[in-house]
Amino acid sequence: MSAERVVLVTGGNRGIGRAIAERFVRDGYRVAVTARSGEGPEGTLTVRADVTDAADIDAAFTEVEQQLGPVEIVVANAGITKDTLLMRMSEDDFDSVVATNLGGTFRVVKRASKGMLRARFGRVILISSVVGLYGSAGQVNYSASKSALVGFARSLTRELGGRGITANVVAPGFIETDMTAELPEDTQKQYKASIPAGRFATPDEVAGAVVWLAGDDAAYISGAVIPVDGGLGMGH
Numbered sequence: 764m765s766a767e768r769v770v771l772v773t774g775g776n777r778g779i780g781r782a783i784a785e786r787f788v789r790d791g792y793r794v795a796v797t798a799r800s801g802e803g804p805e806g807t808l809t810v811r812a813d814v815t816d817a818a819d820i821d822a823a824f825t826e827v828e829q830q831l832g833p834v835e836i837v838v839a840n841a842g843i844t845k846d847t848l849l850m851r852m853s854e855d856d857f858d859s860v861v862a863t864n865l866g867g868t869f870r871v872v873k874r875a876s877k878g879m880l881r882a883r884f885g886r887v888i889l890i891s892s893v894v895g896l897y898g899s900a901g902q903v904n905y906s907a908s909k910s911a912l913v914g915f916a917r918s919l920t921r922e923l924g925g926r927g928i929t930a931n932v933v934a935p936g937f938i939e940t941d942m943t944a945e946l947p948e949d950t951q952k953q954y955k956a957s958i959p960a961g962r963f964a965t966p967d968e969v970a971g972a973v974v975w976l977a978g979d980d981a982a983y984i985s986g987a988v989i990p991v992d993g994g995l996g997m998g999h
């Protein structure tokens with residue numbers, strides 16, 4: 764039964780990651796979340812980890828393996844923005860975003876793949892962004908780190924697709940979380956006007972797509988990019 768599987772969601776203490784963890788719990792999965800601060804939702808095991816640190820990730824996986832069993836579904840969700848125009852973007856603005864969003868995904872998925880290969884089963888779900896393929900002024904660092912996840916998932920599909928492992932990307936548009944709450948009201952209004960759905964999404968609407976990709980119905984889907992963006996990125 765897919766619902767008894769062990770799931771690990773990075774950054775499960777708030778925002779989209781928390782909604783994803785809640786949805787997996789509701790569907791009966793055994794769920795662990797990584798958090799740098801705070802706790803995951805009720806019914807989850809919270810393990811401390813910073814995704815920029817490989818030793819932290821290794822320790823977090825070991826703890827989950829001991830308490831729940833090998834991780835069969837991994838959701839690489841932890842991510843940050845450091846927005847500014849290219850001319851003003853510092854080395855650190857660039858490097859820290861890439862190290863978290865892309866490097867973090869690498870560390871987490873590499874560690875997860877060990878157990879998945881042994882089990883000959885795995886679901887890798889990477890949380891990208893509409894901005895990865897659509898582009899966005901002031902987000903060269905973020906956009907590059909997010910489009911890279913498409914190449915990551917597709918290469919992984921070619922490497923591990925024959926071992927019962929799928930790797931897919933979910934590309935949310937604008938979602939109501941702390942990340943978008945930081946945007947000035949005027950900017951939020953402009954964005955809403957350009958989204959065919961005319962509104963931002965709730966984190967739970969992203970969670971629905973993630974849980975579907977983790978389930979039995981999505982066993983033959985790999986290397987795909989699933990947009991959850993109200994039509995904003997069509998064709999990108």
Ligand SMILES: NC(=O)c1ccc[n+]([C@@H]2O[C@H](COP(=O)([O-])OP(=O)(O)OC[C@H]3O[C@@H](n4cnc5c(N)ncnc54)[C@H](OP(=O)(O)O)[C@@H]3O)[C@@H](O)[C@H]2O)c1
Pocket residue numbers: 773774775776777778779780798799800812813814815840841842843863890891892893934935936937938939940941942943
């Ligand atoms: N909100 C949107 O509109 C939107 C749209 C498209 C894609 N996304 C993507 O969706 C994902 C979640 O976004 P969100 O809106 O839920 O963001 P959020 O509310 O800002 O939460 C970000 C999460 O990532 C964690 N995190 C950040 N850096 C980390 C690190 N170095 N190590 C471990 N955890 C770290 C945070 O942990 P702490 O609480 O400890 O900081 C937090 O749990 C991100 O990858 C984001 O790029 C969001």
